[in-house]
Amino acid sequence: MKTGKLTFTIFLLIIFNDLGDSLAQLLMKKGLLQTGIEVVTWRTMIEFLAHNASSPFIWAGIAVYALNFFLWIVILSHIDLSVAMPIGSMTYLMIPFLAIFFLKEQITFLRWIGIAFIVAGIYFVSKSTHPSLEKV
Amino acid sequence: MVQLVLLILVAEIWNTTGQVLFKKGTNALGKPDLGTFNSYLNFVKKVLSMRTIWLGLCAMTIGLIVWLIALSQGDLSVVFPLGSLQYLLILVASRLVLNEKIDLTKVTGTILVILGVIFIVKS
Numbered sequence: 001m002k003t004g005k006l007t008f009t010i011f012l013l014i015i016f017n018d019l020g021d022s023l024a025q026l027l028m029k030k031g032l033l034q035t036g037i038e039v040v041t042w043r044t045m046i047e048f049l050a051h052n053a054s055s056p057f058i059w060a061g062i063a064v065y066a067l068n069f070f071l072w073i074v075i076l077s078h079i080d081l082s083v084a085m086p087i088g089s090m091t092y093l094m095i096p097f098l099a100i101f102f103l104k105e106q107i108t109f110l111r112w113i114g115i116a117f118i119v120a121g122i123y124f125v126s127k128s129t130h131p132s133l134e135k136v
Numbered sequence: 137m138v139q140l141v142l143l144i145l146v147a148e149i150w151n152t153t154g155q156v157l158f159k160k161g162t163n164a165l166g167k168p169d170l171g172t173f174n175s176y177l178n179f180v181k182k183v184l185s186m187r188t189i190w191l192g193l194c195a196m197t198i199g200l201i202v203w204l205i206a207l208s209q210g211d212l213s214v215v216f217p218l219g220s221l222q223y224l225l226i227l228v229a230s231r232l233v234l235n236e237k238i239d240l241t242k243v244t245g246t247i248l249v250i251l252g253v254i255f256i257v258k259s
Binding site: 070072073074076077078080081082083085086089092096108109110111113114115116117118119120121122123124125126127128 | 155156158159161162163165166167168179180183189222223226227229230231234236237238239241242244245246247248249250251252253254255256257258259
């Protein structure tokens, strides 16, 4: 199919998409931390849902996810899925940083290595799109 | 263990199917003109009127449910690293179903991302 060039704008859009994804997960995590139900079984499912249905954090998370879906569709209408997907792994970079600031979590050495691998991977995938083949 | 791996694979196949359907949808849609708020609204309307997009959303939902079942049953240190295989499946599906161009650089980059994800979720 038509292969779109990975432009700076699209790259930025993917960053926004990843940020949205991370933000949504963070909001949900914050919401879930407040509900106080640790193990969800079939029995506690209703209680779990009822508890979370009143959480503004959970709803904010869902809203961000919904908006993000359309952003993802915009991104896919410009570049290949095989490019968009690996670059979308930036979520894995953002969540640790957001987790440090908002959830006060720690980052281990192994995690830094993982972050380095992902950055290198994203670099290679970005390099693999050939502007010369563009028709737009 | 075998059952868990299969479960994760099933979840990922559904997710991949969803993504491929999204991409098929946008391929049919063409590049959107998003200059104004109205054009964005039109784009959203068009997207929501497409069957492939809805099928994609259904596939993603099934994938999410299977994924949650895997999460609830499995050792997270197994489930999460295996989750990174998603990138490999997407790569294969992009080539086979969407005819996207896959070169060595892209493969290298995807493998690095997979390794990175494994390191992060294992730590």
